[in-house]
Amino acid sequence: MDFHTLTSQFGALTFDGLVLGAIYALVALGYTLVYGVLRLINFAHSEIFMLGTFGALFATRWMHIPVLGDPRTGLSLVVTIVLVCLAGMAVSGVAAVVLERVAYRHLRRRGASRLTSLISAIGASLFLQEAVAIWRGRNYETFPRFLEKKTLFTVFGADVRTDKIIILVAAIVMMWALERFIARTRLGRGIRAVAQSESTSILMGVNIDRVITLTFLLGGIMAGLAGSLNQIYYEQTRFNIGVILGMKAFTAAVLGGIGNLRGALLGGLVLGVVESYGGAVFGASWRDVVAFVILVLVLMFRPTGLLGETMQKARA
């Protein structure tokens, strides 16, 4: 137990935790969206994230960005970041839609149990991981550093680096956009309607297949952004990068209250910060244990998570 590190580096730990938490929150949104609409755990969502990291990697290959090149600046940097993120989002978005077609749609039409869908998703998850492992090999691939990671300023001991700022800002902007989309647009209303009651919304003329496809697409886009940002931050990826992260993100979704968009954000940030503190106090190898113990404690006192509502109640 090392409380000295925690108190002396409190600011830095909090900030790094928030950055990590932002990535968790983006992936958690995918779990929450699908859960809110279909009431099932999209077990293969972690692989959608993994494909997003590869989408970002390929974008840098196509743009011929060398692994050890000079950092880009100004407009060229902005364009590169946007293109990399768009590539990740596109790959993940398409993959999520295909996943729904292949692994879920048929089962949903037949009214199969949710357990069956879970196994189908597990199968899809194994398939995607192995396909990437066979195609790309089992070792880490390095993501080029095109962004100079310099410390802009320090607040309470937290070094506010360019890449961390980009991650936080991008994540929060996208989540805000998603929230607006679901709360304000016609398509978003469709999602809320199906989340509230599938059968009634069918009677009201909602095209349920389209809504579900859209839900998977949105979750995939968020996971793709998370994958791209993860690449900018950690600069490496491989076939099983999604497994632990997906588990954490699902934990974040449950922590905040699954099915609740704001819950996913809160759960992600809380989980990231708690893990960061836990790692400082108990040692880095115990941080995952800290995360799960916190989850159990929260669920004991708030059995439906911190914000614990469903999507339809989040905002009419």
Next chain:
Amino acid sequence: MHFLSTMSERLGDGWRALPKPVRWLLTAAFVGFLAILPMLTIPVLNTPDSDFPTLLFDKIGLYVLMGIGLNVVVGKAGLLDLGYVAFFAIGAYTMAQMGVLLHWSFWVILPIGLLLAMVSGMLLGLPTLRLRGDYLAIVTMGFGEIIRITALNTNWLGASRGIPNIPWPSAVGPLDFSDLLNPKPFYWLLLALIILVIFLLRRLDRSRVGRAWEAIREDEDAAELMGVQTLKYKLWAFSIGAGIGGLGGVLFAAKASFISPDNFPLTLSVMFIAIVVLGGSGHVPGVILGAIAVSYLPERLRGFTEYRVLMFGAALVIMMNLRPQGLLPRRVRGRVAVEQPGERIRGEGPENA
């Protein structure tokens, strides 16, 4: 694929129509066949790269036992446990530590491992079984990881080096376990345990406990309203399942003679769930078939080593799409009036579907 269920139903009907002594005789003959199975060399069954009798114990037999154990939790009581490997690990570490440090006999440790796993199942269940299905899934998954990470980070438990030189069981009558290259005694022991577990679970299934589980699985709220103490029976299911998992762990450690945290990954829990659902959740013959499919097929496919897991993943998706209810699903008993025989983790009314 429809013929499978029709065939199994006809077989089931024919089976029930037989007089009791004939059924006993046939069962005994089948068990006898299983007992001599490692001695036979059946060319169709042979696996290219692994020794068939060894495979009978280490993958097939253990997976059957674990599948039956998890089936109590998932199939009977309808609780989604994604961290079943934790109990397997607890059993294995109990065997390893008590065998190496205290030099206790396997036969003493076996019931201790079972009890320890049951107790940890209780301890995990008490705070978490009030949660709804999906919350329970993530908490159990976390528990599985906690156990593995704890073993990985605790020097006393061997950390990442693992625990070597785990003693083998002392000889019982003609069964001599000292030759670790000879899997047959372990296989017979495991076979006996599996039969015992199946027998005991059948008794339980037909008792008040089994009916309570069925009620909880079909509709927990209704069961509660009818006076079933749902938490109590869910705890029962959880700890009985955990105990069977612990049993498997003790056996595994005694045979392997070396264990490390790598033996208990998250993917193993996923495999166990796949066994139960693939075979037919809640139906023991189905689960056994599922366990055999999950453990034997990848070995049979060794020829395609590189594509093994890929094909397994694809097979899971295809199987589930063709037969959502599993290979050999449980038949709904006449007195249960449900619209859909599919297993549901949580009853969903149309208003929140």
